[in-house]
Amino acid sequence: MATGGPIVIVGAGKIGRGFLAHLIWRGGYPWTFIEANRSVVEGLRARGVYHVAIAGKSGATTAIRGFTIYHPEEPEARMAMKTAETIFTAVGGAQVESLGVRWRAAVAERLAERGHSPVNWITCENWVHPAQVLRQGLTAGMDGPMLERAKVELGVAEATVLRSCIEPTAEQRAQDRFSVQVQNYWELQVDRDALVLPLPSIPGLVAVPNFRRALERKLYTYNAASATMSFLGALIGLRYLHEAASEPRILAITRQVLAETGQAVCAQYGYSRDDQERFAASAIAKYQDAAILDTLERNVRDPIRKLGRDDRLVGAARLCLTAGIQPRAVALAIAAGLRYREPSDPSAQRLGELMAQAGLDTVLVQVLGIEPDGVLAGLIKARMGDVDRFVQGEWPEVSAS
Numbered sequence: 001m002a003t004g005g006p007i008v009i010v011g012a013g014k015i016g017r018g019f020l021a022h023l024i025w026r027g028g029y030p031w032t033f034i035e036a037n038r039s040v041v042e043g044l045r046a047r048g049v050y051h052v053a054i055a056g057k058s059g060a061t062t063a064i065r066g067f068t069i070y071h072p073e074e075p076e077a078r079m080a081m082k083t084a085e086t087i088f089t090a091v092g093g094a095q096v097e098s099l100g101v102r103w104r105a106a107v108a109e110r111l112a113e114r115g116h117s118p119v120n121w122i123t124c125e126n127w128v129h130p131a132q133v134l135r136q137g138l139t140a141g142m143d144g145p146m147l148e149r150a151k152v153e154l155g156v157a158e159a160t161v162l163r164s165c166i167e168p169t170a171e172q173r174a175q176d177r178f179s180v181q182v183q184n185y186w187e188l189q190v191d192r193d194a195l196v197l198p199l200p201s202i203p204g205l206v207a208v209p210n211f212r213r214a215l216e217r218k219l220y221t222y223n224a225a226s227a228t229m230s231f232l233g234a235l236i237g238l239r240y241l242h243e244a245a246s247e248p249r250i251l252a253i254t255r256q257v258l259a260e261t262g263q264a265v266c267a268q269y270g271y272s273r274d275d276q277e278r279f280a281a282s283a284i285a286k287y288q289d290a291a292i293l294d295t296l297e298r299n300v301r302d303p304i305r306k307l308g309r310d311d312r313l314v315g316a317a318r319l320c321l322t323a324g325i326q327p328r329a330v331a332l333a334i335a336a337g338l339r340y341r342e343p344s345d346p347s348a349q350r351l352g353e354l355m356a357q358a359g360l361d362t363v364l365v366q367v368l369g370i371e372p373d374g375v376l377a378g379l380i381k382a383r384m385g386d387v388d389r390f391v392q393g394e395w396p397e398v399s400a401s
Helices: 014-027 038-047 075-083 093-113 130-139 144-153 170-175 211-235 241-246 248-269 273-288 296-300 314-322 328-338 346-358 360-366 375-391
Strands: 007-010 031-034 050-054 061-064 067-070 086-089 119-123 154-160 180-182 188-191 205-208
Touching: 007 014, 014 031, 014 050, 014 061, 014 180, 014 188, 031 075, 038 067, 050 170, 067 075, 075 093, 093 130, 093 144, 119 130, 130 144, 130 154, 144 154, 154 211, 188 211, 211 241, 211 248, 211 273, 211 296, 211 314, 211 328, 211 375, 241 248, 241 273, 241 296, 248 273, 248 314, 248 328, 314 328, 314 375, 328 375, 346 360, 360 375
Parallel strands: 007 031, 007 086, 031 067, 050 180, 086 119, 119 154, 188 205
Antiparallel strands: 050 061, 154 188
16 A cells, blocks of 8 residues: 555546546545535545546456545635645636635645645646646735745646546446546656645656646647647537547648747757657547547637636747747648637637727737737738638648748
8 A cells, every 4th residue: 555645636527536546446545526516526525436548448447436425615625734744736727716715724734733744736737827726826815924835835736637538438437427538648747846845656646846847848739730630620610629639731730830839949948859849749640540439629618718828829930930940830730720710619709800890909918918019920911812712622821931
């Protein structure tokens, strides 16, 4: 049996159940879920087990046991949060700030009552700077001495989640409504420099130095590729990410996006060209895997956030310009995102309304955070027509000028 301090996972959704708990279970540790959805709490508590299936591998299903689960308002949840040594969060990036507010008092009590009681919080969120947001929420209002203790005893680190966790098949759901399908991927990288304790000895849980380097590489490779494929695929009526990743025109555009961002990543962070090309190829291979039925709608949901200044496409384009690279293909992907109008997505609808009422220049400033007469804006404007031609079935020019 593994040894170490108590472990908590805040959020018993697909990432919490299908990746974090799966790794912890394989490491031989017990853990506690803290979950805000009472139906999930009651269901998992009553069953005491759920199933994780490796997508595309018949029979590769694991029954996950060994957990407890509480709603945040239960006193046992507060005690678990005050005594844990490792707390993973998987609540969705938009909830990170409110998560900090919810548990601020428990953190303050822990620091005040328990003497030296260090804890690592690890944010497993697809979001920009979630650890920074969470730390601010957890420590807001602390006085000087308490803040000094928090610097020593409160680690808040980011992690890169590269395992896809998707909805179960109808058959899997009929057998267990809490089952999750997952990608056959087993590594969770964590920012080593933000930790105040060693990580538990869980296979696949890896502390990485200079984490910002690895995180931005992932953002401008994996996330940039996914966004490119998904925005373009959605515009021509495709449903799944693997379909978009294999469509010849989309694949050609994505390869050029990754060539542009890859040059910038190598220039900025010192990765070798061969290493970065292998990393980019692994992203394409992941997204082309037909066993992972990941919808385009999920991947392009909330385009206003995903088109933000520091996010996967605009941030990548800005990095390219800093490195002296013209991000023509990335600009095409951004232009595709600006055309996205999914009726069920409030963010996409707000984007369309802002475009219609205020115009492209206002969107460039308010959504993308760039100057409307700058170099990147000019590249995006030049690509808007190419997006329309792409939708009509043409092959846009994607090679470097």
